[in-house]
Amino acid sequence: MNTIDSLLLGFHVAFQWDVLWYAFLGCVVGTLVGVLPGIGPLSGMSILLPATYGLDATKAVIMLAGIYYGSQYGGSTTSILMRIPGEASSVMTCIDGYAMAQKGRAGAALCIAAVGSWIAGTFGVVVLTVIAPPLANFALRFGPPEYVALLVLGLIFLAYMSSTSLPKTLLMASVGLLLGTIGIDNMTGHFRFSFDIPELGDGIGIVPVAVGLFGLGEILSTPAANVVGKVMTPKLRELLPTRKEWQESAMPITRGTVLGFLIGLTPGSAHIISSFLSYAVERRFSKHPEEFGHGAVAGVAGPESANNAASTGAFVPMLALGVPTGPITAVLIAALVVHGVQVGPQLVTEHPDVFWGFVASMYVGNLMLLALNLPLVGLFVNVLRIPYAYLYPLVIMFCIIGVYTVNNSIVDVWIMLIMGLLGYGLRKFGLDAAPLVLGLVISPTFEMSLRQSLIMSNGNWLIFFQRPIAIALFCACAFLLFLALLSVVRARKDWRAKLAEAEAGEPSS
Amino acid sequence: MLRSDHVTSAACVVFGICVFAMSTDLPTGAWSMPGAGLFPKLLGAFIIGFGFLLLIRARDSVPFADIDWKDLPHALRVAVITAVAIACYETGGFILTMALMMFAFLVGAERKNVFRAALYSAGVTVLTYFLFTVALKTPLEQGLLKF
Numbered sequence: 001m002n003t004i005d006s007l008l009l010g011f012h013v014a015f016q017w018d019v020l021w022y023a024f025l026g027c028v029v030g031t032l033v034g035v036l037p038g039i040g041p042l043s044g045m046s047i048l049l050p051a052t053y054g055l056d057a058t059k060a061v062i063m064l065a066g067i068y069y070g071s072q073y074g075g076s077t078t079s080i081l082m083r084i085p086g087e088a089s090s091v092m093t094c095i096d097g098y099a100m101a102q103k104g105r106a107g108a109a110l111c112i113a114a115v116g117s118w119i120a121g122t123f124g125v126v127v128l129t130v131i132a133p134p135l136a137n138f139a140l141r142f143g144p145p146e147y148v149a150l151l152v153l154g155l156i157f158l159a160y161m162s163s164t165s166l167p168k169t170l171l172m173a174s175v176g177l178l179l180g181t182i183g184i185d186n187m188t189g190h191f192r193f194s195f196d197i198p199e200l201g202d203g204i205g206i207v208p209v210a211v212g213l214f215g216l217g218e219i220l221s222t223p224a225a226n227v228v229g230k231v232m233t234p235k236l237r238e239l240l241p242t243r244k245e246w247q248e249s250a251m252p253i254t255r256g257t258v259l260g261f262l263i264g265l266t267p268g269s270a271h272i273i274s275s276f277l278s279y280a281v282e283r284r285f286s287k288h289p290e291e292f293g294h295g296a297v298a299g300v301a302g303p304e305s306a307n308n309a310a311s312t313g314a315f316v317p318m319l320a321l322g323v324p325t326g327p328i329t330a331v332l333i334a335a336l337v338v339h340g341v342q343v344g345p346q347l348v349t350e351h352p353d354v355f356w357g358f359v360a361s362m363y364v365g366n367l368m369l370l371a372l373n374l375p376l377v378g379l380f381v382n383v384l385r386i387p388y389a390y391l392y393p394l395v396i397m398f399c400i401i402g403v404y405t406v407n408n409s410i411v412d413v414w415i416m417l418i419m420g421l422l423g424y425g426l427r428k429f430g431l432d433a434a435p436l437v438l439g440l441v442i443s444p445t446f447e448m449s450l451r452q453s454l455i456m457s458n459g460n461w462l463i464f465f466q467r468p469i470a471i472a473l474f475c476a477c478a479f480l481l482f483l484a485l486l487s488v489v490r491a492r493k494d495w496r497a498k499l500a501e502a503e504a505g506e507p508s509s
Numbered sequence: 510m511l512r513s514d515h516v517t518s519a520a521c522v523v524f525g526i527c528v529f530a531m532s533t534d535l536p537t538g539a540w541s542m543p544g545a546g547l548f549p550k551l552l553g554a555f556i557i558g559f560g561f562l563l564l565i566r567a568r569d570s571v572p573f574a575d576i577d578w579k580d581l582p583h584a585l586r587v588a589v590i591t592a593v594a595i596a597c598y599e600t601g602g603f604i605l606t607m608a609l610m611m612f613a614f615l616v617g618a619e620r621k622n623v624f625r626a627a628l629y630s631a632g633v634t635v636l637t638y639f640l641f642t643v644a645l646k647t648p649l650e651q652g653l654l655k656f
Contacts, residue, residue: 165566171521171559178552190535190545214589219649221582223517346643391613394633396591397607400598403636405647413595417588424584426574429513451543459540 005286005311009127010356014364019059023361026063026188027368030070032091035078036391042238042437043215043468045331045401048396049207049338058354062333062361065315068328069121069362070366072271072308073369076113080108080300089271089307092279096292097300103295112249112297114373115303120257120305121366123313128259128319130484132348135320139345139363140322144452145464149473151446154323158435159265160379160480169435172426176436179204180443187451200410206334208403209440212416213433215399217423219392241297249301252282259307264313267327278306292496312362319355327434330441361367365411514567518596521560528553586618602652608634 013019033038033044045067052060057196075090098206100109117128142150159169175226182193183203194200241249257280260274292299322344324330333343341351373380380409403416426433457463464470528549586587594610601609608630615626641647 033513052645086548131541165563166567167559167562168517171556171563172591174555174559178549180555181549186547188536188545191537193531193543220587221580223580223583253596305543347522369575389615389619390629392587393611396614397634398588398635400591400607401603401649402640404650405600405641408596410599413598417591417595420591421584427579428578429517431517431562432573447548450548454540454543459542463541 003129003133006133006352006356007360009352010358011362011363013058013235013353013357014062014360019062019357019361020364021313022055022063023066024368025064027070027372028366030067030072031074031077031372032383033067034071034074034076035383040214040218042327042331043218043399044071044211046207046210046329047215047395047402049331049335050402052335054339057127057336057341057351058357060335060339061354062359064367064444065358065362066365068332069308069311069365069378070369070372073114073117073123073373074312074380075307076117076300076304077110077370077373077377078384080109080113081381082384090304092275093300095279095294096294099293099295099298100297103242105241105245105295108245109297109300110247110377111239111241111374112301114370115307116253116256116301116305117373118366118370119253120260120353121310121312121369122188122259122363123461124261124264124309125359125362125366128312128316128362132320132355132359133468135316136345136348139321141469142345143467145470146447146457146465146473147445147449148475149470151442151449151465152324153473153477154325154402154442154476155435155439156480157462158326166484167429172431172433172435173439174402174440176441177443177446178439179436180440181211181264181447186444186448195233197400197411199407199409202407203442203444204415204435205406205412206330206414206441207406208412210437211403211421212419213423213426213437214327215395216420217418217427219395219435220420221427222392224305224386231393245297250296251285252278252298253284253305255281256302256305258297258503259310260311262311263306264325265316271307271314274306274310277302278302298407316360318343322343322347324438327437327441330438333441339376366444391413408444511573512567512570513573514563514570518560518563518566521556525553525557525560528556546596546613548588585643587614590614590617598652599650600652602654603649604638605652605654607637 015024029044029048033041034318045064049064052063055063073087076093077096079090079093080101081150083094083098097109100106110212154169155173158173159166180203182200184190184194184201185192191201199379256274256278259278260271262276263277264271279292279299279302282296282298283289286292286296288296296455311328314325314329317325318329318333322333322342323335336343336354339349399416400413403412404410406412423433426436453463454461462476511595532546532549532553535546535549536544537546590613592612593613594606597606597609611630611634612626615621615630616623638649641649
């Protein structure tokens with residue numbers, strides 16, 4: 001079957017009424033998650049993961065992916081109207097989006113953000129359609145040493161791209177890898193760190209950890225008294241940008257789309273990084289850089305396109321290689337595994353309906369989001385009128401339901417609470433929880449591949465430097481470590497340090 | 510001056526040592542046949558190593574005394590109420606435990622009007638119960654009271 005036939009199969013799956021319904025549901029929930037400050041796509045997906053257990057794998061992954069890319073659309077709404085980033089990737093949109101809103105161009109900013117997001121999302125899916133299957137074919141050549149090299153590269157790339165320091169990211173990833181060793185060892189049957197708690201025999205699930213660290217952790221560190229904001233609702237007739245605004249946004253959308261997709265392929269918080277880099281690129285390319293910070297159209301169009309393209313790009317390594325590039329794709333992998341679908345290079349051949357149905361649903365989902373985010377923006381903004389003091393108890397209730405229903409295990413809910421407290425503590429000490437979740441997810445594959453490699457080579461570590469693909473991947477690791485070391489030696493404030501400042505809420509205009 | 514990274518570093522070293530101590534009963538095996546204890550011990554060593562690495566640029570981190578703990582009382586209240594709810598969940602069942610938990614959040618932590626809080630807690634909990642059990646076909650915990 002060629003790509004066109006496969007895509008037609010995908011559309012056949014995606015256009016079934018029930019699949020369309022779940023794609024729509026995912027897009028609506030995603031937009032709400034993006035609009036609401038304090039609930040990110042990861043916590044939204046984690047909380048709703050158990051609700052997908054009654055669905056088949058295709059519908060489950062389509063709904064969860066809808067939440068992810070829907071949140072990228074919704075995140076721009078609060079950034080533009082309230083200067084509150086609905087989620088981290090919308091931080092850069094706050095600067096010029098809110099400035100445009102102050103000048104009475106809130107509708108135009110929202111429209112440019114939505115159209116840019118749609119173009120970027122659709123471009124991302126087209127490229128995904130073309131490159132994911134050949135990449136999956138290539139990945140069939142991977143053995144255990146190549147997987148070890150790939151996962152090491154993923155961790156080092158994550159650490160390099162991270163806004164916190166490299167040792168801190170690798171430290172958190174190591175803790176995550178360690179958490180992943182809890183339970184019965186698959187090769188020898190030994191119980192590890194289970195402290196005579198039978199529920200821990202199966203290990204720690206990603207859901208309690210992700211919901212605890214990101215959902216509950218966020219609530220613990222956000223007192224209700226601190227969440228205030230004036231809600232501005234643009235009228236429908238104010239949504240159309242002027243001809244000049246369209247012209248000013250064309251190239252930033254194009255550049256943001258390409259840049260965002262390329263960054264999305266790499267591990268880390270690609271959707272956040274891409275919006276920051278896109279903003280920097282647009283300011284560099286602009287004939288009027290002095291307008292940035294005061295309502296530059298390019299400052300909205302570029303970052304919004306980039307974060308959507310990045311969120312689609314992140315699906316390429318997940319679908320083609322079975323490797324999560326971040327905690328969000330890790331949750332999607334967990335959803336597929338729960339339904340008995342093993343993610344990896346064989347996904348495209350063994351489950352073409354899931355793979356192509358998922359790809360086709362993203363074309364449809366992006367259209368749905370465009371329709372949802374423009375005419376209904378006033379409706380979504382109204383959600384922000386619910387006082388946070390009434391909202392967070394509801395979120396905690398959903399966290400408990402979500403975690404408990406995975407295994408009907410109260411131990412999982414206790415783990416969620418412990419992780420929530422850990423997440424609160426990590427924030428205080430400037431540590432990022434995302435690498436921990438990524439480490440937890442890749443831990444079983446990493447350990448199994450490492451041990452298999454050592455058994456294959458009779459204990460010779462040189463096996464990792466005797467196979468061309470593994471050598472290439474380790475060379476990339478060495479190069480990244482060299483770059484990281486260089487920035488330490490020069491002690492210069494590079495783009496990653498500036499990203500950290502922006503994420504902390506101090507965007508430099 | 511004590512910095513946040515100094516504290517993180519010390520915690521990592523202690524945690525890494527604990528990992529080694531807890532892994533003593535796990536066989537390390539040989540390089541040619543790694544045992545169940547090899548990977549955890551490697552990770553324990555890495556955690557200690559990264560802990561020491563943090564010390565290199567610890568002076569650039571926030572002074573420990575400057576960390577803002579103003580939200581700690583709120584966090585503790587939320588954590589305690591959640592912990593009590595988790596402890597009672599299987600016995601009390603979904604509706605009773607969750608309604609009481611939400612009421613406790615609204616009245617105990619947020620000082621909201623008692624009548625409104627009771628109405629909101631009961632209404633939202635019952636709606637959620639029907640959403641999950643009827644619409645999503647996900648049975649929720651019934652507890653001793655069977656609802």
